[in-house]
Amino acid sequence: MKLIVAILQPEKLEDVLQELDREEIYLKTVSNVLGCGRQKGHTEVYRGRRETGNLLKKVRLEIGVNEKYVEPTIRAIIRGAKTGAIGDGKIFVLDLAECVRIRTGERGGEAIG
């Protein structure tokens, strides 16, 4: 099992979710985060004081998947999120040691989907 974590541009979230639905990947968690990579932050000015390199708004998407869904998920995210510009984001694939469905107590691959 793997946990896929993707950091995305907020405007691309809708497209990514649509692409994931097409691959029948329905279970996900989305959160608002701040971050930056190569994309420098905006400059803000307050009463003459300049502040550069502010963190930008991003969206974090987390999906737990069984092995055979890893590549389809990655491709779906890329299809939805890619624009070609700096700031498109990143996908991290982490090993997932265990997954438990709270309602039924199921574990492992059955609990993921």
Added chain:
Amino acid sequence: MINTGDTAWILISTALVMMMTAPGLAFFYGGLVRRKNVLATMMQSFFVLCLLSIQWILWGYSLAFGPDIGHFIGSLAWFGLRGVTMAPNPDYAATIPHLLFMVYQMMFAVITPALITGAFAERMKFSTYAVFTLVWATLVYDPICHWVWGAGGWLRNMGALDFAGGTVVHISSGIAALVCALVLGKRRGYGREPMSPHNLPLTILGAALLWFGWFGFNAGSALGANELAVWAFIATNTSAAAAGLTWMFIEWKVIGKPTILGGATGAVAGLVAITPAAGFVSPLSAICIGVLVSIVCYTAVAVIKLKFGYDDSLDAFGVHGVGGTVGALATGLFAQKIINSAGNNGLFFGNANLLLTQAIGAGAAMIYSIAVTFILLKILDAVMGLRVPDEEEVVGLDITQHEESAYTLLD
């Protein structure tokens, strides 16, 4: 003889000026600080509203406006409003109840110490702040108020003009703010960590409420529903507008974009500067005053403060101290007797003496406020401590001073 029109207008003006402290200043300052300090910042305004409302009734009004002692201070003859009745007091306002004049002036006494809080935002102990405010109001505001407005006050006798409190309110608090900023020192991380306003919508709302309330502050200082109030009303709005525009244009040119914080700050600076002049100058003069103060205060806030590196966190000195001084001197330039026959003519209208009188008034208030504020701070630092400890400053004043949190973590 009580005039019901005058009384109605001054009642409303009293409420308008009260609103300038809370919610006006509370929001204006609250939005400028970091999220973890917003409640503590607003608390300082709210608390002073409650505290000074009582202080004024007990001894503040008497010291400021009571029977004169040595042209310096009033006596305590009016302690607890003894001797202050509904009958008008012609020394102050001939057509409204004396008690109404008292409560109108109360709102000025309330907002003045509240202005200082901008200088030590995000780092002062609340308990020390409470004591500081009470003592400062009694030892600094009440005397200076007496000098300028009290019957027998030496600056009033000398002919210094302060229509609604440029010296009494803005210079006294603005220069005290500078002293506080220097004595307390900079916030931890100032210059390195980001300390942007956490909620500019609150700040803009506060600025707009201040502008609205300022009509009561200035036009109400005509102490009647009359032509002078109309002149003061127009001058107030005009100066605010001219100053707001000027600040935005300066930013457009210097930074590249006008900001709403700049527009709001400029407008407030314009309101500060017109405060001593409102009932003495023409609308066209008000435009000049607004433009002038915006240029000076912009320089103070965006150039001088950064260059010298002191942490006047919310620009209490840069806007109120500097703006009040510009206004007091501008009164000496632009005053016209045809606007207010009880006033005088300024330099541009044939009388050089007024400018000198204005400078003396401003200078005296500054020196006195600096001295007493400094001594008071040093005593309080030794006895109670002025600043919160480092760890508390990091966690934030809302939690450490008040055990409250402004916004829940989850929406």
